[in-house]
Amino acid sequence: MQEQLFTQALGLTPPWAVDSVSFRPDEGAIHFEVSCDAARLACPACGAADQPVHDRVERTWQHLHFFQFKAFIHCRVPRVACRECGKTSQAPVPWAAKGSGFSMLMEAFVVTMAQSLPVAHVARLVGVSDDRIWRVLRRHVDTARAKENFAEVRRVGVDETASRKGQRYLTLFHDLDRRRLLFATPGRDRTTFTQFADGLTAHGGKASQVTDWCMDLSGAYQAGAKAAAPEAASASTPSTSWRWPTRRWIRCGGPRSSTNRSSSTAAGARSRPRAGGMQRRFTPCTGCNAAP
DSSP states (O other): OHHHHHHHHTTOOTTEEEEEEEEETTTTEEEEEEEEOOSEEOOTTTOOSSEEEEEEEEEEEEEEEETTEEEEEEEEEEEEEOTTTOOEEEOOOTTSOTTOSBOHHHHHHHHHHHTTSOHHHHHHHHTSOHHHHHHHHHHHHHHHHHTOOOTTOOEEEEEEEEEETTTEEEEEEEETTTTEEEEEEEOOSTHHHHHHHHHHHHTTOOGGGOOEEEEESOHHHHHHHHHHOTTSEEEEEOOHHHHGGGOOOEEOOSOOOHHHHHHHHHTTOOOOBOGGGOBOOOEEOSSTTOOO
């Protein structure tokens, strides 16, 4: 009875079915033995119907957890010897993608969690290594990216971000109209624009069609943008590191009492604490309407 229930729970149809269920509380896991009783199947390589099963190979997949228990699917997967194309190929299983060690439901869980959690955290939740999580993510990202169409890209925002310590940067290119990431590449020199132009072409776009760039005052970025799309307009903004030293924080004068603090706050005064609770040194204002 329980085999039929789990066959339905896993979404299996003939010739696939759950043969046995083994619950191991000391291991914290539940194991499903799945079988395929067909003696003849379609060839996975060429699609020729009614080909004989050559042999069966034991394989295991990690499935979505059942409550707090890990779940594993075990199956002796048939290999088909095709008389039409002459190849011997492993039959696809209905619960997992080719070459994956996870079921499709587990992969969906991994991809969903990785959108809001670090990969290391997801790996701990699933109970596997980081490498296995990264392989799943790379495969799904590559599949999704292959479907991207950049033919309508016209306005592009460019910025860099630190990928790790030690002055290692990534340059990011964004579609300003659709608010999506178009391309990311290591470095922050003019060659990143050449790589972006190649990536744009690979997805149906053209760098010559870019009408506007929005980026900082980096000379490398200015040169790269001019080489990639000479006719595009450029809107440059100073970087945060360039603006920060010019900022001044102003507070109305007077002794530091609770009355003065409340009145200065009402007057629109600004203050910002340093790390560790230390206060920044302020410049006295020349009037309550003075702007920083």
